[in-house]
Amino acid sequence: MxxxxxxxxxxxxxxxxxxxxxxxxxxxxxLFPAPLSVWQSLHDGFADNSFWIAIxxxxxxxxxxxxxxxxxxxxxxxxxxxSKFLEETVAPLLTSLQSLPSICWLPLAMLWFGLSEKxxxxxxxxxSVLSITISMESGRHAIPRIYSQAGRNLGARGWKLFxxxxxxxxxxxxxSGLKQGWAFAWRAxxxxxxxxxxxxxxxxxxxxxxxxxxxxxLAVMLVIVLIGxxxxxxxxxxxxxxxxxxxxxxxxx
Amino acid sequence: xxxxxxxxxxxxxxLHTTPVPHSLDYDAVPESIQLRAVDxxxxxxxxxxxxxxxxxxxxxxxxxxxxxxxxxxxxxSTLLSLIAGLAFPTSGEVRVNDQLVKGPGTDRILIFQEHxxxxxxxxxxxxxxxxxxxxxxxxxxxxxxxxxxxxxHLTEFRxxxxxxxxxxxxxxVAIARALATQPSVLLMDEPFAALDAQTRDIxxxxxxxxxxxxxxxxxxxxxxxxEAVRLGSxxxxxxxxxxxxxxxxxxxLPRPRHMEDPRVAMLSGGILDELxxxxxxxxAAEYSHVSSS
Numbered sequence: 001m002x003x004x005x006x007x008x009x010x011x012x013x014x015x016x017x018x019x020x021x022x023x024x025x026x027x028x029x030x031l032f033p034a035p036l037s038v039w040q041s042l043h044d045g046f047a048d049n050s051f052w053i054a055i056x057x058x059x060x061x062x063x064x065x066x067x068x069x070x071x072x073x074x075x076x077x078x079x080x081x082x083s084k085f086l087e088e089t090v091a092p093l094l095t096s097l098q099s100l101p102s103i104c105w106l107p108l109a110m111l112w113f114g115l116s117e118k119x120x121x122x123x124x125x126x127x128s129v130l131s132i133t134i135s136m137e138s139g140r141h142a143i144p145r146i147y148s149q150a151g152r153n154l155g156a157r158g159w160k161l162f163x164x165x166x167x168x169x170x171x172x173x174x175x176s177g178l179k180q181g182w183a184f185a186w187r188a189x190x191x192x193x194x195x196x197x198x199x200x201x202x203x204x205x206x207x208x209x210x211x212x213x214x215x216x217x218l219a220v221m222l223v224i225v226l227i228g229x230x231x232x233x234x235x236x237x238x239x240x241x242x243x244x245x246x247x248x249x250x251x252x253x
Numbered sequence: 254x255x256x257x258x259x260x261x262x263x264x265x266x267x268l269h270t271t272p273v274p275h276s277l278d279y280d281a282v283p284e285s286i287q288l289r290a291v292d293x294x295x296x297x298x299x300x301x302x303x304x305x306x307x308x309x310x311x312x313x314x315x316x317x318x319x320x321x322x323x324x325x326x327x328x329x330s331t332l333l334s335l336i337a338g339l340a341f342p343t344s345g346e347v348r349v350n351d352q353l354v355k356g357p358g359t360d361r362i363l364i365f366q367e368h369x370x371x372x373x374x375x376x377x378x379x380x381x382x383x384x385x386x387x388x389x390x391x392x393x394x395x396x397x398x399x400x401x402x403x404x405x406h407l408t409e410f411r412x413x414x415x416x417x418x419x420x421x422x423x424x425x426v427a428i429a430r431a432l433a434t435q436p437s438v439l440l441m442d443e444p445f446a447a448l449d450a451q452t453r454d455i456x457x458x459x460x461x462x463x464x465x466x467x468x469x470x471x472x473x474x475x476x477x478x479x480e481a482v483r484l485g486s487x488x489x490x491x492x493x494x495x496x497x498x499x500x501x502x503x504x505x506l507p508r509p510r511h512m513e514d515p516r517v518a519m520l521s522g523g524i525l526d527e528l529x530x531x532x533x534x535x536x537a538a539e540y541s542h543v544s545s546s
């Protein structure tokens with residue numbers, strides 16, 4: 001059986017089970033809605049543009065927050081990797097801070113910035129910058145020594161060595177860090193929006209809750225999953241694959 | 254048929270028909286190399302420091318073709334790193350034209366055993382790398398890279414990436430990349446070890462021709478004594494750990510020489526006997542290390 005067929009069968013069975021459970025009427029429909037009513041919410045949400053607006057706002061936030069994280073994380077990562085002192089002091093601190101779920105930064109962000117956009121950006125950045133920093137730092141060390149030796153031997157030094165040898169050599173590592181950072185940023189965004197509000201996908205979830213509209217909550221969850229999956233699976237996976245082929249890390253080597 | 258196979262079949266047709274572009278020849282700045290009482294040792298986790306090189310005294314004349322043979326682990330490669338300025342002696346001095354070596358310089362180009370090509374660049378961009386770093390303009394760079402790719406018969410692969418090439422082709426790109434900087438000193442670490450005999454023979458001829466035409470100084474490390482005698486104007490033999498110079502021989506046979514020439518074979522024989530003794534020591538040391546741990 002092909003992969004596609006297996007998945008069609010699996011999701012078909014899942015949907016059928018869902019329909020059966022709703023028909024059994026174990027829980028009232030406002031707690032356990034039928035697939036059709038979730039579909040209806042999804043349709044309505046897109047038809048009245050409320051989902052589109054929320055998606056646009058959330059994507060703009062995550063693009064800016066994640067963009068800042070990338071710049072900050074890369075600078076921090078290379079800074080740490082180039083100093084033995086920072087590597088032995090700051091790097092372990094960052095690794096331990098990474099175990100903190102990003103939502104834990106929210107109370108702090110709300111006290112500092114109030115219920116504002118800034119608080120959301122703060123949570124996105126703290127949520128994703130560390131994984132980018134750490135992967136940059138470890139990527140810098142994963143560069144085979146022969147590349148920097150060959151580069152220096154051929155006259156590259158200082159910033160030229162960095163731009164023409166060290167940076168490209170660490171790119172495959174960097175991409176996997178960026179991918180991980182994206183996943184964290186996306187999660188942090190939604191949790192931030194749920195509490196700080198001001199439109200967005202997270203806020204839509206809370207609207208659904210306030211209206212006791214379980215179908216809408218599930219519909220928004222579905223949208224969040226699909227966007228996260230699309231960016232991770234389609235964009236990052238293909239960039240990663242391209243790097244692995246070119247850098248000879250994959251089967252082609 | 255894979256790209257690599259296609260390349261090698263194509264390559265054997267091309268090799269004998271393409272005239273070598275002699276416009277590549279340049280005048281190397283004569284550079285002599287002096288090693289004075291060079292010691293190099295590394296700290297080891299347990300036990301005493303590992304002595305890689307001990308009391309090396311070596312004068313390499315400007316324009317000399319020096320071959321270095323020795324068993325694996327004798328510090329041959331380390332010797333090249335010292336001259337290249339990528340490593341520094343624990344004590345003693347390395348000088349080039351009486352100037353202390355303080356770091357790498359594009360006058361001394363090292364060709365690594367494992368080529369060290371950059372996978373993110375095309376073959377052409379790899380060859381251009383050194384001259385790019387030196388600040389040469391784009392058009393001039395492309396022109397020069399083209400000539401050196403022609404020299405190693407890889408013109409058609411200018412836009413390929415490294416992972417698309419066979420091992421021998423990669424090594425030839427590394428040679429083109431080194432020569433494109435037109436170095437005064439060429440440091441070669443077993444550059445032809447991975448090549449088939451035919452390609453190796455042709456590159457021997459080419460290397461000899463470039464050496465004669467440019468007057469560059471070559472330090473060539475190999476474990477193949479015949480190759481050393483085929484190429485070198487002098488061959489030095491190094492001992493197993495710690496690496497010291499055991500003996501040396503001036504090779505005065507007329508050029509071009511052939512690997513199969515009986516005179517080459519005869520000269521090799523004597524050196525090979527000494528090398529065997531060192532290899533036996535190396536094997537014995539490895540064995541005692543294995544059985545004690």
